[in-house]
Amino acid sequence: MEQLLENPHVPPLILTAVIILVFPLIAGYIVLAERKVLADLQVRLGPMRVGPYGVLQPLADALKLMLKEDVIPSKSDKWIFWLAPVLSTFTALSAFAVLPLSDRFFVADVNIGILFILAMSSIGALGLILGGWSANSKYSLMGSLRAAAQMVSYEVPLGFATVTAIMCAGTLSMQGVIASQLERGVWGAFDNYGLMLIPTVLFIIAGTAETNRAPFDLPEAESELVAGFHTEYSGFRWALFFLAEYAAIVVISALCVTLFFGGWLRPFPNVAALEMPLNTLFPVALFALIALGCSKGIFRQALVGFRLVMAALTGLFLLVAAAFALPVANELMIGLFWFAFKLAAMVYLFIWYRGTFPRFRYDQLMDVGWKWLIPISMFGLILNGIVQLLARG
Amino acid sequence: MAETTLAPPEVQAETLLDSNELVLNMGPQHPSTHGVLRVILKLDGETVLGTDCVIGYLHRGVEKIAENRTFQQFAPYVDRMDYVAAVSNGLGYCMAVEKLLDVEIPPRAQAVRVILTELNRIASHLLWLGTHALDIGAITPVFLCFREREEVLKIFENYCGARLTTHAFRIGGLQYETYDTFEKECLKFCDLMEQKLKEYHDLLTGNRIWVRRTKGVGILNAADCKDYGVTGPLIRAAGVEWDLRKAQPYCGYENYDFDIPTAETGDTFDRYMVRMEEMVQSCRIIRQAVDGLPEGPIKGKVGKVIKPPPGEAYVSIEAPKGELGYYVVSDGSLNPYRVRVRPPSFVNLGALDKMCRGSLVADVVAIIGTIDIVLGEVDR
Numbered sequence: 142m143e144q145l146l147e148n149p150h151v152p153p154l155i156l157t158a159v160i161i162l163v164f165p166l167i168a169g170y171i172v173l174a175e176r177k178v179l180a181d182l183q184v185r186l187g188p189m190r191v192g193p194y195g196v197l198q199p200l201a202d203a204l205k206l207m208l209k210e211d212v213i214p215s216k217s218d219k220w221i222f223w224l225a226p227v228l229s230t231f232t233a234l235s236a237f238a239v240l241p242l243s244d245r246f247f248v249a250d251v252n253i254g255i256l257f258i259l260a261m262s263s264i265g266a267l268g269l270i271l272g273g274w275s276a277n278s279k280y281s282l283m284g285s286l287r288a289a290a291q292m293v294s295y296e297v298p299l300g301f302a303t304v305t306a307i308m309c310a311g312t313l314s315m316q317g318v319i320a321s322q323l324e325r326g327v328w329g330a331f332d333n334y335g336l337m338l339i340p341t342v343l344f345i346i347a348g349t350a351e352t353n354r355a356p357f358d359l360p361e362a363e364s365e366l367v368a369g370f371h372t373e374y375s376g377f378r379w380a381l382f383f384l385a386e387y388a389a390i391v392v393i394s395a396l397c398v399t400l401f402f403g404g405w406l407r408p409f410p411n412v413a414a415l416e417m418p419l420n421t422l423f424p425v426a427l428f429a430l431i432a433l434g435c436s437k438g439i440f441r442q443a444l445v446g447f448r449l450v451m452a453a454l455t456g457l458f459l460l461v462a463a464a465f466a467l468p469v470a471n472e473l474m475i476g477l478f479w480f481a482f483k484l485a486a487m488v489y490l491f492i493w494y495r496g497t498f499p500r501f502r503y504d505q506l507m508d509v510g511w512k513w514l515i516p517i518s519m520f521g522l523i524l525n526g527i528v529q530l531l532a533r534g
Numbered sequence: 535m536a537e538t539t540l541a542p543p544e545v546q547a548e549t550l551l552d553s554n555e556l557v558l559n560m561g562p563q564h565p566s567t568h569g570v571l572r573v574i575l576k577l578d579g580e581t582v583l584g585t586d587c588v589i590g591y592l593h594r595g596v597e598k599i600a601e602n603r604t605f606q607q608f609a610p611y612v613d614r615m616d617y618v619a620a621v622s623n624g625l626g627y628c629m630a631v632e633k634l635l636d637v638e639i640p641p642r643a644q645a646v647r648v649i650l651t652e653l654n655r656i657a658s659h660l661l662w663l664g665t666h667a668l669d670i671g672a673i674t675p676v677f678l679c680f681r682e683r684e685e686v687l688k689i690f691e692n693y694c695g696a697r698l699t700t701h702a703f704r705i706g707g708l709q710y711e712t713y714d715t716f717e718k719e720c721l722k723f724c725d726l727m728e729q730k731l732k733e734y735h736d737l738l739t740g741n742r743i744w745v746r747r748t749k750g751v752g753i754l755n756a757a758d759c760k761d762y763g764v765t766g767p768l769i770r771a772a773g774v775e776w777d778l779r780k781a782q783p784y785c786g787y788e789n790y791d792f793d794i795p796t797a798e799t800g801d802t803f804d805r806y807m808v809r810m811e812e813m814v815q816s817c818r819i820i821r822q823a824v825d826g827l828p829e830g831p832i833k834g835k836v837g838k839v840i841k842p843p844p845g846e847a848y849v850s851i852e853a854p855k856g857e858l859g860y861y862v863v864s865d866g867s868l869n870p871y872r873v874r875v876r877p878p879s880f881v882n883l884g885a886l887d888k889m890c891r892g893s894l895v896a897d898v899v900a901i902i903g904t905i906d907i908v909l910g911e912v913d914r
Contacts, residue, residue: 183677279558283580283895356671356743365896367565499743500671502896503580 153248160237160248168387169199175492182496193438193447196454209376214276217373221275226374226381229268233388236261240395241315243405243476254315255303258396259296262351265389266292269353269360272382273370284369287503288353288360294510295350295357301518302340302347305525306400309337319404326411330401333528339521341401343514345490348393350510352386354491356498359506394487395480402483405476420475421465428462555583558895562591566669566899569909573886573898580894585887589880592913600873605631605840606705608870612860613699615877616911618661621654621690622853624703627873629784630849630860631705634842637834643707644786646832648823649720650693650702651785652816656727657686658854658906659809666806666903667738670747675737682730685723689716706836717824724817731813739807748803752889752901755800762885766856766878768905771808772800778852785851790822802904809906841868855879855906875914879907 145151173188173195180187188195213222239254241247251257266288273285307313309332310321322329330341350357361369371382398404407419435458438451464470465478501509556579561572570591576583596615600608612627613620625647632639639647660683664676687697692713694702702708738744754762759769769776777794779787795811797804844866850859856878865871882905889901 179673183674184681185677279556283558355673358671359896365566365899496674497737498672499667499738499741499747500896501743502747503894505743505746 156246156248157238161234164234164237164388164391165203165384166199168384168391169203171387171390171488172202172383173199174488175495178489178492179496182493193442193444193451196450203380206377206380211376211378212373214278214373216277218275218277221271222373223378225268225272225275226378226385227268228271229265229385230381230388232261232265232268233385233392236392237388239315240392241319241399241404242480243474244316245473246477247316250314250316252312252314252317255307255313255318255396255400258392259300259303262389262392263292263296265385268382268385269370272374273360276370276373278373280366280368280372281370284360284366284372287366288370290503291350291353291357291359291506291510294507295347295514298343298510298514298518299347299351301515301522302344303396303400305337305340305518305522306344308522308526309333309529310400315399315404318399319406322403323406323410328401328403333525333532336521336525336528337401340518340525341397343518343521344397344401345487347514347518348397349491349494350506352389352393352491354390355495356500357506358495358500359503390488390491391484394484394491397487398480398483403479404483405480407475407479421471424465424471424475424478425462428458428465432456432458432462560898562588566665567902568665568907571883571902571907571909571912573902575895575898577895580896582890582893582895582898585890585898587883587886589883589909589912592909594914596914597873597875600870602869604868605842605870608873609703609705610699610701612875613701614910615875615914616658616853616855616858616879616908617698618908619654619658619854620699621650621702622658622851622858624701625651625785626849626851626853626858626860627862628703628705629851630847630862631840631842632834633847633849634845634862634864635705635836635840637706637836639707639785639834640831641786641828642830643832643834645823645827646708646712647703647785648787648790649820649827650690650700652819652823653686653689653720653723655816655854656813657683659813660686662809662854662903662906663734663806666900666906667744669899669903670744672738672741672744675734678730678733678737682727685726689719689723692716692719704833705840707831707833709833711832717827720820720824724820727813727817731810734810739810745803747896747900748806748904749801750799751802751893751897752904753799753801754885754889758885758888759800762888763881764856764885766853766882766906767805767808767812768800768856768882768885770794771797771804773798778850778857782850784849787819789826790819792818792822802900805904839868841866850876853878855908855911856882877911877914879905879909879911880914883907883912 177187188198191198191201213219236258238248239251239257241250269288270285273281273288306318306329309329310318312318312321318329325332330337353360361371366372371379374382403410407415409415432455435451435455439448439455442448442451464474556577558575558577559572560575561567562570567573572588572591574586574588576585594614596611599611603611609624609627612623616623660679664679667675690700690702691697693716694700694710754764754768754772756769756772756774759772759774765776773796775794775796780794792815795808795815797808842864844864846861846863848859848861850857857876858878859876861874861876862870863872886901886905890898893901
């Protein structure tokens with residue numbers, strides 16, 4: 142056993158298996174979180190039927206999607222129709238390989254990590270394009286054309302923003318970027334006397350467009366193109382596209398967190414006085430609060446089964462809180478905690494503006510991309526370069 | 535290329551000549567055609583070259599049904615045309631028959647009619663706002679609008695038991711006296727509405743994406759409006775101060791102090807602003823009507839059997855969507871000889887092609903939304 146774990150190939154393989162097995166569940170819960178947050182913005186309750194407060198909804202959804210009839214349109218290009226969702230999901234999940242989940246949990250720390258993520262997200266766009274094209278439906282075709290145009294336009298500012306961050310950090314390795322932020326004692330977003338805020342904001346905007354989320358959700362524009370590129374998809378193939386979309390959101394958010402918000406580092410990593418309150422008190426208090434919230438549910442639910450689920454959740458969160466109080470477990474998990482915490486904040490932001498903004502029109506999208514985002518991102522790159530040259534010599 | 539069997543032959547023939555054009559069949563099953571409207575779009579890329587509306591999927595022969603029903607029996611049917619503004623439909627029909635009968639409506643009935651019709655106008659506009667915003671991709675306003683609309687429906691429910699197809703009025707006046715807290719609840723709703731309108735303005739009017747999606751989209755100027763017979767908020771947004779409540783007052787509208795909101799360019803944003811302002815004006819009217827609600831009978835002198843003398847009457851009122859006209863012919867029997875409806879949705883929809891040409895696919899759904907159609911009224 143000891144010997145097995147020391148083999149350099151084994152831990153990454155285990156982690157890969159865990160990510161691939163667990164991520165669909167996480168994606169399901171991100172969907173539930175999205176529905177609940179949107180419901181909160183929209184004066185309604187969201188899913189409430191499956192399990193107490195709808196906490197088992199993702200499982201029911203997954204089951205339903207797996208049992209649905211698999212429809213392939215008779216006039217579609219069957220092989221490409223089959224390939225497209227696989228391609229999207231495969232590339233989105235591949236990008237997880239280089240995500241630095243914490244100082245000790247990562248599949249690989251390659252010296253071109255950021256390039257790899259960008260490459261994977263570009264190839265992922267191909268899945269949407271092929272999927273829409275092969276379905277032989279006009280709505281799908283228009284959706285995939287929009288996807289193609291959007292990806293091409295928004296990859297440029299995304300790339301420029303990333304290049305600015307790489308320039309600031311001086312490395313392409315994901316762990317290296319975090320190490321440089323620790324060394325410089327400031328988050329990437331506030332480096333260069335705050336000028337790095339320009340690429341940060343641009344990255345978030347272009348990242349939203351890259352993942353086809355509102356207000357840039359033109360390829361699937363529900364009210365115009367019915368469902369855009371995945372109009373003809375149903376059942377599990379559709380679920381794969383869905384999985385790919387949420388995987389892409391997580392990847393882009395993770396990249397943003399890593400490049401600009403310190404990755405798995407706690408806020409103010411160089412202030413020793415904050416070590417205790419931020420690394421121990423904060424997670425313990427957070428999970429204890431969640432447990433308290435769940436415990437209220439035990440008494441509010443009418444069904445015995447639902448009460449048991451709430452009791453189990455209370456126990457689970459108390460256990461997590463207790464684990465953060467133990468120094469050994471804390472050291473193991475704290476990096477993961479901060480990474481997940483920042484990631485959750487980013488995902489919340491994504492959901493928040495889905496609930497707030499109307500959708501751009503096709504030409505306006507191109508307008509914003511080419512006339513504003515690209516010039517500003519170039520300007521940000523040059524400005525940061527000059528400042529960096531003057532400040533660091 | 536998929537077969538274009540769905541397009542009518544003449545459109546097909548045209549498109550076969552030029553392979554750059556794409557005929558897209560939008561509806562009758564589509565998320566944003568507001569029911570069962572079918573629009574055949576001729577596209578060049580995303581640009582709309584022309585549109586063709588196919589209607590009739592919801593045709594129920596309402597006008598023909600009238601000929602086999604007595605005058606009273608037909609009244610609930612009109613609620614099923616513009617079911618979003620059932621009260622206005624009922625008012626128009628009742629007024630047309632009352633004109634045939636030549637009866638005088640007591641002032642209390644008039645005032646209650648005004649209150650309920652204006653409440654219904656707000657409810658109709660709220661539904662328009664929610665779905666219009668949803669078409670443009672803002673998914674939150676629809677829930678906020680339905681929250682306020684619920685309050686109107688509660689008042690209707692308390693008044694006559696029905697929420698949507700109310701059948702609130704009867705020929706000659708009203709069936710029911712108002713309930714105890716009616717006045718208080720109407721005033722409370724007005725307060726709520728004025729406060730919530732600010733919320734909608736915060737969410738949409740100041741939003742740059744919303745403004746860019748609506749400004750300059752689907753322009754219909756005053757001359758075109760007149761050519762197409764377009765009425766309601768559409769013509770007012772084009773700068774014509776035409777509101778039947780002022781132009782030919784009915785139901786005692788001449789006693790109330792209110793403004794006709796207008797705009798200049800007649801684009802989607804102007805129509806949005808006009809309708810938003812109309813809700814404010816409706817609140818004003820409701821306040822005045824509630825404050826001056828007279829006592830007295832609620833029904834004029836009509837018999838149990840309604841048998842108008844032979845003749846014809848045309849009455850038009852300002853429904854939320856535009857001029858709603860009823861032409862009722864009586865041959866002296868118990869049944870109307872003919873009832874003809876001039877539905878604002880149908881007439882306004884005629885201008886769709888004019889507004890859509892040269893715009894993009896995304897604009898088409900915005901324009902369908904801004905015309906504010908109800909297919910029950912278009913098809914009848």
